[in-house]
Amino acid sequence: MRFRFNGMLDCPDWVLAEISAFSTIPNDIFNSCCKLIIGRLYKNIKSFTDADLEILNKGQFDDLRLMKGAIAALTFIIEKSSKYECDPVDLEKEMLQLGMSTDHSKDLSEVYNQHFKDLHDVLVKQFPREPSLTILDSNLQQIGDAKVHHLHVKTSEGKSLNFAVENGQLNQLKQELELALNSFAQFNDK
Template sequence: MRFRFCGDADCPDWVLAEINSLSRLSSIKLKLLAQVVADSWLDVKGLNIEKVRKLLSDSKLDNTGDLKATIACINFILNSAVRHGCDESALASELQQLGLPQEHSQALRRVYVDRQDTLTKQLRSQSLRINRLQGVQVLESPVPGFIYLELTIQEKQERILIKKTQAINLLKNLKSIELNLNSLQTN
């Protein structure tokens, strides 16, 4: 089967296996755990594992491995749903199709709805960033018809020799990309 929260792909087998662990928690504990996991995306320190252990101290999870797998499953569900822009009702319905009880699906749906905007902003701020470009300068070249582009990436400067026509085309393409990205952000 294909699931919208997985980008119209099959759900990973390990997530299917962890649905059983999620079902063993109460829906209230699942909601609280999902809130802690979602909030950890925004916290620089990351997930507070002690807070999670305290929260789930009386749960039916057997060991630390189950706890970590459950956290990873919730993280995957929320991350994937946000990344693929899944509708809240589709998320709840698909989680039920995977075997999660209705109360649990609704608890995850509520966390998803409450945190969707902030999680989307967080994912956008992290996406497509391998090395952040810090600066660009255009310098004259001694070779006629060519220019130097001096790029500053991670405090290093690199010079690239390109034709002036290539630089004009590059600028035109980058402006077009910027317009497309801005239109996507407003949607």
């Protein structure tokens, strides 16, 4: 099955396994976990120390690895839901489909509903990006047997760069970029 919270992909098996383990977590701890995860995602903090887990655990799990698994799955669900702009109502329904308890699904949906628009904006800004290049000038030279393009480019950060690339390499780069752009064509009308 495909799920909106995961970008119309199937839910990973490890997340499914953790969802079934959520039933052992009391509602108040589950709700606190959701709020804490969202707060940490705002700050781009995705790891939890054993001290953090002890505070959340409140004696619930003898083995903190079980708590780590639950936190990792909840972080995955909340982060993916926000990135893919999953509606809170859809998230609640999908969690029920995956076997999460009604109370936990409702708690997750309510906490997520309070933050998902702002969290989406924050997560999109945190996504790593390389600067784009704009070609300002190009000239082709014959050097021995090779045709070499001398390019003068400017990055989106305002830096000027000069470099040379052999004609075959430039053509291969163009083909790969066209292939990458074509793979996104299916999303143009959506």
